[in-house]
Structure formats: structure tokens, C-alpha cells
Amino acid sequence: MTAPDPYPVRVAPGGFKELGPINWVAAKLGARGIRAPRFSLFNVLGRHRLLFWAWLPLSGYLLYAGKLPRRDAEIVILRVGHLRGCEYELQQHRRLARSRGLDADTQVRIFTGPDADGLSDRERTLITATDEFVVTRGVSGQTWQRLATHLSTTQLIEFCMLAAQYDGLAATITTLGVPLDFPD
Template sequence: MTSPRIPPGGRRELGLIGWLWCKFAAWAWKIPEFHLFTVLAQHKGMFWTWGPFSGYLLNFGRLPKRDTELAILRTAHLRQCEYELQQHRRLALKRGVDAQTQAKIFAWPAADGLSDRQQALLTAVDELVADRTMTESSWRSLEGHLDRRQLIEFVTLVGQYDALAMTLNTLGVPMDYPD
């Protein structure tokens, strides 16, 4: 898609509070404009309820940040969501997922050198995205690495980023970084 279906909003479309929030978020992420927010914040009620939920999963959940980023990167890769990939390649580096490990995440299941935990997480992501559920053997494998609350969070995280990828791709949200 060459142009956004819903262009990023400015102060008029976002309202003063939304516009200020989007400016602050862009400053915090060190980008000129946080297009995900300037598009979604045009639906104020949805944005202000989705934002805390999404933020919790990304920043305050019970999953280790490396696992969170592995799941997001794999979901974005499977859904061919360049926006998510651009954002989370950078964030994953900051959270300890180096470029070599990221390449293995994208090459899975043909990649070697991943831990049993990483393989269990990737298998689960693949099944959730493709089938909207998990096989019993994949669930048992995941149970060996995550506690009950982490299991709930993991499934919810993958579902959230799958839905977000669909939203970003369909709305044509512009990239935030020039690369």
C-alpha cells in the first residue's frame, strides 16, 4: 500500500490531550511522530482503553521481556507487518534479543541454536497465528517453561499483536523510522 487509508491525525483530529500524548510518546521513543498513536487516537474511546492494555502486555507483564519480544517479532513476521517489525527489532535489541537471535526467530523452524524454551515459544506462536489455538503437545511444552499467569498472558500477547498487525496493515499506518 502506498498511502495510508487513515492518515495520521493532528491536533484537530486527536484533541489537545491526545495530541499532547502522541507528542510525548514520540519524544520518548525518539521519533518525529508515533504514527500508530496518531492514527488510532483518532478513535478516542478505543485508543484510551486499548493503550493501557497494550502497554501492560508490552512493559509490565509477567513474561520476561526477551520472551515478549520473541513472541511479537514472530507474530509480526508471520503477519508480514513491517510497522511492528521496524518498531520491535529495535526494542528487542534493547531487551537482549540480538540480531543473530532475531534472524533465527524469522527463520524458524529451519533455525538451529535456539533453546528449548525459545523453540516452545516459537512453536506456540506459529500455531496460535495459523490455527487460533495450540495442540496439546505444544501446550504441554509451553507449560514446562511458563507458569499459569504467564501462559494466559502469552496467549493474550500473541492475540493482541496478531490483531494489531492486521490493523496496521489494513489501515496502512506509515512507518516511524526512515529505514
């Protein structure tokens, strides 16, 4: 007898009928972008046709066009995924992070935490601020001061929005039981 899945699929990924033609095309294009047969996140969130299009621009901006360096954004996203135990988020972003200069060893250091050997002061500060934001729902004055030595005002605002977006997304993915896109 196998143990029950701790995160069962609660909302199954939709196909053409459930997504409608526009969201179905978006999901297919997203799958092509991640080089997978299906982009489960889009196939699940796309079932709420209008909300999907409200969420997508913010998510895309934070991931691809934000003011934070893409490497910094991936540090935050990987740390949020780790803290929330969201394998889907980690599976997606381990791959993307490699393309943004975060090799496997660096990723292990991110998962180990701010005290890991080999992290730069910037990386330690981003990880500490992410930990505080996710766990305590805020960032202490001392950590904020350190973060402000590395980030501009617009980047500080974006850090908060990025951490909040991926924390909420991790909770949504886990709660809905979004299936993994890759077998590994």
C-alpha cells in the same frame, strides 16, 4: 511508473485537531519515547479518542509490565510481526528487542522459525506456540505441554493475550495503512 503501494495509508495520522489535546500529548510523548518525530500508530489510533484510551492500558501492560519476561514477549511479538508481514510492527520491535537482549542474529533465528540453529528449547517452544496460535488460532496439546514447562499459569494466559493482541494489532496496522516511523 512505480508499482502501487500494497498497503496504502487509509487513515492518515492525525494532528492536534484530529486527536484532540489529550491524545495529541500522548502521541507526542510516545514519539519522544521511540525517538521519532511522530509515533504514527498513536497518531492514527488516537483519532478514535475513546477507543485509544481503552486499548492503551492493555497494550502498555503487555509490553512493559506483564508477567512474561520482556525478552520472551519480544520473541512472540517479533514472530507475530513476521508471520503477518507487518513491517511497522517489526520496525518498532526490532529496536526494542535489541534493548531486551535479542541481537540481530537471534532475531534472524526467530524469523527463520523453530527449526533454526542456535535457539534454546524455550525459544523454540515460544516460536512454535506463536506459529500455531497465529496460523491455526490455537495451540496443540503437545505444544501447550511444552510451553507449560517454561511458563507459569499466569504466563500461559498472558502468552495467549500477547499473541492475540499483536496479531490483531498487525492486522489493524496493515488494514489502516499506518505509515512507518523510521526511514529504514
